[in-house]
Amino acid sequence: MDNSPVRITAEETLSDNWYVLKKYSFDLRRRDGSWQAQTREVYDRGNGATILLYNREQRTVLLIRQFRMPTFVNGYEGYLVEAAAGLLDNASPEERIRLEAEEETGYRVSHVEKIYSAFMSPGSVTERIHFFIGEYRPGDRVGEGGGLEEEGEDIEVLELGFDQAIAQVADGTIVDGKTIMLLQYLELRLLKGDFL
Template sequence: MPDDHIRIHQVETLSDDWFLLKKTTFDYRRRDGSWQRQTRETYDRGNGATILLYNRARRTVLLVRQFRFPTYGNGHDGFLIETAAGLLDRASPEERIKAEVEEETGYRVGEVRKVFEAFMSPGSVTERLYFFVAEYDAASRASEGGGIAEEGEDIEVLELPLERALQMIASGEIADGKTIMLLQYAALHLL
């Protein structure tokens, strides 16, 4: 995409602690050709990957439950039911998601299939999320999972019938965007 629609004037780092928060002042060329000065804060947490493990024969999915402080601060109990996910940390999306799913769920998968990519909160967060699916069975279990305690992870593994997981979206028990997207993908294309 040509850069003839943006002129950056100033970039200020507001925080470089957990992740990087910047304030950028720029001119944006509008569709009518006029230029408009704008200021935006962007939160750069790196790119990530997520995966839905499914068992076609049993019509089940593997999800995880963990505490997410930002949701707690926004009126939720903080315990989200999610698909396994993690930041890429300089690895390829495929490599990282294989390691992440084993850390979180205890299941080892050989082949993963990318189904799409998405920006989850493009108004302020730079993260691009890579979405994967893979089949699992009892023989895929390599450990108990649960995440890495030293990284603050305390993850519960849940095996649910797909129909129950879809009902949990409607009831609000599943409120995580990436998980909702992958469960709907599974309902339409996998199970």
């Protein structure tokens, strides 16, 4: 006997252009034991990883600034200040985030620490993001960063004071969820005396 609370009754691919958008029809077992028919659209873009690079001595963080079309069409200017991030593309989260950090910021970090994983928009997107922190030093810079032009990236690298970055969360300059989570994680560790 199947004890699953979900029975998928139909699956339809709506788009397979950039990533995959599907429409699922399913029966969901409610808490009272009854079954309810539902339909949802699910966007599958793969899983990703993100990292906040920080410098303990300088009390700085490395962030990036890039254009994000979904934010633009939602009434925002479109340019977001973010932590470096990328899709896994069949790599391990640690391997991918090391490559993304170097590609986007120009810094090669020797040690990264995974802190947690989270679903960022579970109502419609399958993506799970793996969150990392890593300490950088000026000598770790091996390139300019900026991302890959062939992937449409035109990334500005920003080195901000930690207090300045926290203030930008409060004043609405930094509005990217993953970046806010990473900065607040570092702030909590700071308050406990673990960092900076």
